[in-house]
Amino acid sequence: MGTMKRLEYMTILRQKLVDGGLGNDEINDALEFYEELFLDGGYENEEKTALNLGDPEKLAQQILAENGAVGFVRPEYKMEDAINNQGKQTVPPPQPDHNIAPDNRNLAAVILVIVTSVIWGPVLIGLLSGAFGLAVGLAAGIFSIGCAGIGLIVMGGVTAFQAPPVGVLLIGVGLFLIGLGVLIFMPFCKLVIGLFKKFFGWLTRSLKTVFNNVTNNKAVNENG
Amino acid sequence: MMSFPISAGLLDSMVLAIVSSEDTYGYEITQTMRKAVDVSESTLYPVLKRLQKSQMLETYDKEFMGRNRRYYHVTTKGAAQLSDYRQQWVEHKEKVDSILMLLGGNKETDKKNKSEEELLPQEA
Numbered sequence: 001m002g003t004m005k006r007l008e009y010m011t012i013l014r015q016k017l018v019d020g021g022l023g024n025d026e027i028n029d030a031l032e033f034y035e036e037l038f039l040d041g042g043y044e045n046e047e048k049t050a051l052n053l054g055d056p057e058k059l060a061q062q063i064l065a066e067n068g069a070v071g072f073v074r075p076e077y078k079m080e081d082a083i084n085n086q087g088k089q090t091v092p093p094p095q096p097d098h099n100i101a102p103d104n105r106n107l108a109a110v111i112l113v114i115v116t117s118v119i120w121g122p123v124l125i126g127l128l129s130g131a132f133g134l135a136v137g138l139a140a141g142i143f144s145i146g147c148a149g150i151g152l153i154v155m156g157g158v159t160a161f162q163a164p165p166v167g168v169l170l171i172g173v174g175l176f177l178i179g180l181g182v183l184i185f186m187p188f189c190k191l192v193i194g195l196f197k198k199f200f201g202w203l204t205r206s207l208k209t210v211f212n213n214v215t216n217n218k219a220v221n222e223n224g
Numbered sequence: 225m226m227s228f229p230i231s232a233g234l235l236d237s238m239v240l241a242i243v244s245s246e247d248t249y250g251y252e253i254t255q256t257m258r259k260a261v262d263v264s265e266s267t268l269y270p271v272l273k274r275l276q277k278s279q280m281l282e283t284y285d286k287e288f289m290g291r292n293r294r295y296y297h298v299t300t301k302g303a304a305q306l307s308d309y310r311q312q313w314v315e316h317k318e319k320v321d322s323i324l325m326l327l328g329g330n331k332e333t334d335k336k337n338k339s340e341e342e343l344l345p346q347e348a
Binding site for chain 1: 249250251252254264265266269270272273274291292293294
């Protein structure tokens, strides 16, 4: 009975530490420590040792917390599993297992995105800057029409004293250009701002979707 | 139940003290600790890990009955920390005692506080 106590305890502890995503070295280190306590405590005292150590699940959470791990506990894992296994007497002793790796696939995906951003990041930034430059250039061009209009009015004002008809013509053309500039400039600015807003909205939405997919996958992997 | 919880600093210093007298292993450390204070064996693993991380303790493995036993050894840094802890403890203890043990007849305190002796002649 005593032996079972140790095996049961160590099996649960190990499972919880693996579930918590603790690194293999840390898991083995902790398991070796507690295994040693059981063995040094003596075969006949294993139940007492288990009692002193307290709930293995709580112990695992404590170890995980000390190591800065999340402390994720697999919900469908049942105490009964360990007890049933114990009944069969076929459970191998909880030898430190170097093959079990925490599920790091999603982390890998995120890292991949971050690493490859070195390549696509500058391209994206370049395209964005290009579009922005074009918009500003066009706006400036339209704005200059208005400026030319003002210039022509001033010129016309001066010329009106020497050659009144030419002066009036220049003032007329100037007013026309200002009107044209205002008419085009305002809607153009609204259009460009609207387009940029739409683009950034789309960008945040798609980033959110990617992020949600990653977290959903993680949940599926951990539950499955 | 203990009315005075053991702080992390106190746990660290007690473990350092145990290991400093002789290199020893997990089970013996927990047993020695449990003789003095009501701590779960599970509290001591984090303490030992913490002391290793801060390079107060180092470990080596020794074979015992066909298995490994991890021995703990106090580093120079750990020894310095321990003497610092001990000094802090003495100061802390004196301060607490100066209030808590006022009626208990601490000789040093009594010498310093003649007036209190006069107030409590039955304790002198």
